[in-house]
Amino acid sequence: MISFPTTNPAVFAARRAAVARAASGPCLLAAGEPPSRNYPANRYGFRASSHFLYLVGTPIEGAFLLLDGAASVLFAPAPDRDDALWHGPRPELEALGTSLGIDDVRPLEALDASLAELRARGPIATIPPQDAPTARRLSALVGSAIVERTGASLERPHDAALADALIAARLVHDEAALAQLAAAAEASAVAHVAGMRATRSAATEAHVCAAITSELRRRGMDDAYGPIVTVRGEILHSHTHDGALAPGDLLLCDVGGESPEGWASDITRTWPVSGAFSPTQRAIYDVVLEAQAAAIDVVRPGRRYRDAHEAAKRAIVAGLVRLGIFRGEVDGLLERGAAALFFPHGIGHLLGLDVHDLEDLGDRAGYAPGRTRSPRFGDRYLRLDRELVPGMAVTIEPGFYQVPGILADDALTGPLKDDLRRDVLARYADVRGIRIEDDVVCTDGEPRVLTRDCPKNPAEIEAIVRAG
Amino acid sequence: MISFPTTNPAVFAARRAAVARAASGPCLLAAGEPPSRNYPANRYGFRASSHFLYLVGTPIEGAFLLLDGAASVLFAPAPDRDDALWHGPRPELEALGTSLGIDDVRPLEALDASLAELRARGPIATIPPQDAPTARRLSALVGSAIVERTGASLERPHDAALADALIAARLVHDEAALAQLAAAAEASAVAHVAGMRATRSAATEAHVCAAITSELRRRGMDDAYGPIVTVRGEILHSHTHDGALAPGDLLLCDVGGESPEGWASDITRTWPVSGAFSPTQRAIYDVVLEAQAAAIDVVRPGRRYRDAHEAAKRAIVAGLVRLGIFRGEVDGLLERGAAALFFPHGIGHLLGLDVHDLEDLGDRAGYAPGRTRSPRFGDRYLRLDRELVPGMAVTIEPGFYQVPGILADDALTGPLKDDLRRDVLARYADVRGIRIEDDVVCTDGEPRVLTRDCPKNPAEIEAIVRAG
Numbered sequence: 001m002i003s004f005p006t007t008n009p010a011v012f013a014a015r016r017a018a019v020a021r022a023a024s025g026p027c028l029l030a031a032g033e034p035p036s037r038n039y040p041a042n043r044y045g046f047r048a049s050s051h052f053l054y055l056v057g058t059p060i061e062g063a064f065l066l067l068d069g070a071a072s073v074l075f076a077p078a079p080d081r082d083d084a085l086w087h088g089p090r091p092e093l094e095a096l097g098t099s100l101g102i103d104d105v106r107p108l109e110a111l112d113a114s115l116a117e118l119r120a121r122g123p124i125a126t127i128p129p130q131d132a133p134t135a136r137r138l139s140a141l142v143g144s145a146i147v148e149r150t151g152a153s154l155e156r157p158h159d160a161a162l163a164d165a166l167i168a169a170r171l172v173h174d175e176a177a178l179a180q181l182a183a184a185a186e187a188s189a190v191a192h193v194a195g196m197r198a199t200r201s202a203a204t205e206a207h208v209c210a211a212i213t214s215e216l217r218r219r220g221m222d223d224a225y226g227p228i229v230t231v232r233g234e235i236l237h238s239h240t241h242d243g244a245l246a247p248g249d250l251l252l253c254d255v256g257g258e259s260p261e262g263w264a265s266d267i268t269r270t271w272p273v274s275g276a277f278s279p280t281q282r283a284i285y286d287v288v289l290e291a292q293a294a295a296i297d298v299v300r301p302g303r304r305y306r307d308a309h310e311a312a313k314r315a316i317v318a319g320l321v322r323l324g325i326f327r328g329e330v331d332g333l334l335e336r337g338a339a340a341l342f343f344p345h346g347i348g349h350l351l352g353l354d355v356h357d358l359e360d361l362g363d364r365a366g367y368a369p370g371r372t373r374s375p376r377f378g379d380r381y382l383r384l385d386r387e388l389v390p391g392m393a394v395t396i397e398p399g400f401y402q403v404p405g406i407l408a409d410d411a412l413t414g415p416l417k418d419d420l421r422r423d424v425l426a427r428y429a430d431v432r433g434i435r436i437e438d439d440v441v442c443t444d445g446e447p448r449v450l451t452r453d454c455p456k457n458p459a460e461i462e463a464i465v466r467a468g
Numbered sequence: 469m470i471s472f473p474t475t476n477p478a479v480f481a482a483r484r485a486a487v488a489r490a491a492s493g494p495c496l497l498a499a500g501e502p503p504s505r506n507y508p509a510n511r512y513g514f515r516a517s518s519h520f521l522y523l524v525g526t527p528i529e530g531a532f533l534l535l536d537g538a539a540s541v542l543f544a545p546a547p548d549r550d551d552a553l554w555h556g557p558r559p560e561l562e563a564l565g566t567s568l569g570i571d572d573v574r575p576l577e578a579l580d581a582s583l584a585e586l587r588a589r590g591p592i593a594t595i596p597p598q599d600a601p602t603a604r605r606l607s608a609l610v611g612s613a614i615v616e617r618t619g620a621s622l623e624r625p626h627d628a629a630l631a632d633a634l635i636a637a638r639l640v641h642d643e644a645a646l647a648q649l650a651a652a653a654e655a656s657a658v659a660h661v662a663g664m665r666a667t668r669s670a671a672t673e674a675h676v677c678a679a680i681t682s683e684l685r686r687r688g689m690d691d692a693y694g695p696i697v698t699v700r701g702e703i704l705h706s707h708t709h710d711g712a713l714a715p716g717d718l719l720l721c722d723v724g725g726e727s728p729e730g731w732a733s734d735i736t737r738t739w740p741v742s743g744a745f746s747p748t749q750r751a752i753y754d755v756v757l758e759a760q761a762a763a764i765d766v767v768r769p770g771r772r773y774r775d776a777h778e779a780a781k782r783a784i785v786a787g788l789v790r791l792g793i794f795r796g797e798v799d800g801l802l803e804r805g806a807a808a809l810f811f812p813h814g815i816g817h818l819l820g821l822d823v824h825d826l827e828d829l830g831d832r833a834g835y836a837p838g839r840t841r842s843p844r845f846g847d848r849y850l851r852l853d854r855e856l857v858p859g860m861a862v863t864i865e866p867g868f869y870q871v872p873g874i875l876a877d878d879a880l881t882g883p884l885k886d887d888l889r890r891d892v893l894a895r896y897a898d899v900r901g902i903r904i905e906d907d908v909v910c911t912d913g914e915p916r917v918l919t920r921d922c923p924k925n926p927a928e929i930e931a932i933v934r935a936g
Contacts (some may be wrong), residue, residue, distance in 0.1 A: 018517070035503035035512065035598070035599065036598040037515050038515060038517065038518045038598065038821070038822045038828065039598065039822055039824060039828040040598070040827075041824065041826040041827065042693055042694075042822065042823065042824065042827075043694065044503065044512045045694060045707075047505050047506060049506065050506045068861075075815035078611065084839040084873050085704060085812060085871055085873060085874070086703070086704045086705045087703065087704075087705055087706070087707075088700065088703035088706055089872075089873070130503070130505065130506065130507065130508070131503065131600075132598060132599075132601060163696070204686075206685060206686055206687065206688045206689075207686050209685060210682040210683075210685035210686040211682070213679070213682070213685060214678040214679070214682035214685070215678075216711075217674060217677060217678035217681060217682070218672075218674055218675050218678040219674065220672075220674045220709060220710050225510055226510075226511065226513060228616060232556065234552075235555065235556035236553060236555075237554045237555055238555070238556055239513075239555075241685075241688060242688050244727075266493045344553060353506070354506045354507055354510065356507060356509065356510065359507040359508075359509065359510075360506065360507035371811065403553055404557075405549055405552050405553060405557070406553070
């Protein structure tokens with residue numbers, strides 16, 4: 001049983017101080033509220049905004065954090081008798097402050113009055129959370145015109161400064177954050193093994209998905225994202241689980257949990273339903289695994305993350321040349337768009353409190369200043385283009401997919417002409433999609449693979465699936 | 469393995485016709501969109517609005533249904549190449565219409581223009597879904613001032629007429645709906661048994677919760693509501709699962725899945741962690757079980773649902789008199805508020821596509837015209853006060869809880885004076901909370917208990933828990 005580390009309140013105090021220093025003035029961040037499902041009282045599980053979790057550590061529905069120079073003020077709902085009947089007693093605000101290491105905790109009702117003086121002094125920066133009602137409330141509180149889609153507020157220079165302060169802080173993880181990511185990765189690795197073991201006796205994707213997510217739930221973990229468990233691996237984000245499992249199928253599982261403090265993991269493994277890769281499946285699997293090793297090797301200080309993407313593309317094309325699916329020189333094939341025909345997405349993304357970390361701030365977080373997305377098919381889905389520094393966590397997730405829409409698209413396949421050997425490719429029809437994904441931290445030395453306990457050696461995977 | 473019935477498209481056509489007839493003019497309903505979690509692309513699982521599901525049967529993100537007299541028009545997103553890469557190919561709109569039994573399916577882009585002529589003719593009725601962006605879009609489409617909280621729109625008479633048409637249709641379930649509810653109940657019963665079996669080897673609430681919800685996931689079911697699995701049964705809506713299980717504890721589990729077409733089930737069982745009720749736990753359990761039987765017996769045509777609530781209150785007070793916890797006459801004790809001291813919530817609610825069915829329309833659905841909530845503590849939480857008719861589905865869920873905040877409240881306990889015998893009550897300290905809940909359909913004959921396969925006989929439960 002993995003037990004999760006608990007982050008010391010002093011860590012959050014240090015994070016608040018760093019963000020407050022880097023921002024240009026007072027900042028107000030919201031925890032947010034859970035959205036409703038089919039009527040107001042039937043709510044989705046609450047997940048506080050990642051910025052709030054980063055600075056406070058505890059999801060408190062409806063709470064707001066004000067950073068004003070060296071001062072942190074938490075505005076939280078006061079305990080309420082009726083609420084205690086339905087949801088259990090909540091701590092008094094003073095006790096809440098003690099447990100969080102925040103001296104100044106005030107009831108939510110005091111928020112507007114507390115901000116009045118600040119508003120008179122100058123602008124208050126904010127980043128709106130995903131839920132529209134809280135985003136609108138924030139907008140009224142700071143006196144700006146924010147709409148619910150994040151990013152819109154960044155037109156105000158002080159909001160941009162706050163965003164940059166949060167990006168600077170969250171791009172490079174402190175030890176406490178790395179401990180959370182490691183624990184989430186370890187538990188998610190165990191969950192994948194449970195999925196492998198459950199496969200032989202499973203009739204549908206849903207059976208395997210239940211086996212994986214059940215291991216996460218046992219540990220009190222939520223999914224970090226909607227689980228992908230599919231025999232149709234060529235659909236990159238397939239979120240249905242009703243497919244039947246057939247002996248010749250590969251099962252692609254992209255599932256990760258988040259630690260109780262909210263830190264994500266993100267693992268993809270692909271295994272044969274029967275417990276044995278066919279020779280064609282194994283050949284492609286090995287190509288993807290080589291591509292992953294080449295990309296992981298790039299995760300070193302000062303290297304550019306885009307180089308990991310390019311390394312994976314090169315390894316995939318070289319592998320497919322070796323198998324005879326492509327004919328020609330690797331460089332020329334790459335120039336003609338060969339990689340994206342079978343690997344149409346990016347090599348990965350930042351990992352942290354969000355599984356696509358900081359994606360609420362758009363490419364401002366993922367792309368270094370002055371860099372923009374490539375217009376090329378495939379490359380344009382790359383979510384991160386920065387130099388790596390120690391403490392940065394990323395995923396490395398190359399894949400091979402036979403997407404009918406891509407392989408039938410003359411604009412994409414045309415440049416390859418007959419160097420895409422469809423007769424050879426036809427022999428690999430039992431490979432719909434393979435992806436292998438690990439969570440990797442850049443260190444001063446070798447790349448640190450947080451998900452190393454999740455088997456990916458093909459013989460080892462086969463043995464686990466067969467043993468059941 | 470329970471297999472779920474698939475509702476025939478003709479059923480949805482009949483429902484659409486009935487609602488269109490009862491509404492006063494054209495109506496526009498939205499499926500809605502899934503809310504986002506920590507950034508836009510990380511979304512909660514999509515659950516279409518219940519009104520849309522009732523009339524269309526399939527959750528189609530972003531779709532709208534227009535009812536205009538005898539005509540039904542579905543506006544749905546057209547297939548898109550980029551989307552196919554990420555989410556798989558979607559059917560062409562014509563094929564979608566064929567599968568749904570709706571002749572007229574148009575691309576979403578045609579919605580505004582299609583409505584222009586209708587808007588010029590007169591008002592278009594609507595009921596906004598829970599997600600704020602769709603609610604605002606609907607507001608613009610029908611040209612009214614809707615805010616996201618449902619109910620606000622009912623100030624417009626044609627919206628009220630649509631609400632009443634939906635209430636009339638959804639209050640009394642057709643055969644197809646009952647088949648869905650029965651299948652959801654059957655699967656949820658199996659899930660509870662899995663939870664009982666998992667208890668002896670479980671260390672925490674999360675282990676049991678994972679065992680229960682995993683059985684639902686295996687069948688492709690979502691939770692109909694946030695699962696309650698707790699040793700702190702006195703917290704009515706406890707949604708944390710980190711409590712450790714101790715041998716003397718009772719575990720209260722209130723968990724239900726929904727069928728793939730969206731129909732809910734709602735079951736609560738309470739069992740001893742050790743596999744054996746203590747004599748005090750067993751005594752109270754029997755009181756709650758008697759109260760449930762008394763209330764279920766009221767679920768007959770023409771009876772008032774409030775009478776089931778009153779029957780349960782009476783049985784609980786009579787049982788507690790028998791145990792010596794109360795002293796005196798049952799009638800007098802009831803008048804002095806004895807029941808709500810230990811049973812502070814309502815006996816249940818409507819059940820259908822929503823677990824609290826139609827609760828998005830507030831008491832307009834649950835309370836017959838002219839009836840309002842009681843101001844009394846306990847009774848004021850009763851969600852349904854209508855005469856029962858065949859085809860109506862309700863939950864029956866009495867309970868006994870020792871809530872410290874209630875038992876320390878002089879305003880509530882004062883009227884009982886010494887007739888609440890705290891010395892006797894002290895012997896029952898190992899009963900924090902017991903609830904027993906079943907899903908019951910009113911028929912022309914005996915009440916039909918959909919959840920009858922979920923064991924509640926105490927000896928039977930003990931045997932299952934012990935067998936593991």
